[in-house]
């Protein structure tokens with residue numbers, strides 16, 4: 100089972116690399132404004148998780164730069180579990196106006212990013 104998942108993960112990463120989406124080009128000042136807003140966001144993820152790949156591809160398509168945190172790392176995983184409530188990736192952490200939101204579900208994350216930045 101582990102081997103099959105490992106192979107599938109590698110295939111997903113290879114296909115993602117080959118068919119990498121084209122990055123959106125924005126005027127520099129517009130991109131800087133978005134970068135400032137996404138500075139307080141982090142995406143908790145696994146490199147080869149298909150749901151995480153889906154979110155990362157959308158981020159690339161929309162040129163959204165968000166810090167990536169690998170939940171395979173024990174300290175990051177326990178941070179996600181303790182503060183977010185569960186170990187499920189992808190999860191978008193949004194810190195804004197003194198409040199922290201932990202957004203689970205790839206579709207919810209993509210919809211949120213597109214609504215805000217697309």
Ligand SMILES: N[C@@H](CCC(=O)N[C@@H](CS)C(=O)NCC(=O)O)C(=O)O
Pocket residue numbers: 145148149150186187188189203204205206
């Ligand atoms: N419906 C969720 C599914 C996410 C999901 O199943 N993620 C898996 C990894 S691919 C997960 O976090 N599993 C828990 C674990 O690995 O501990 C989404 O679309 O984001």
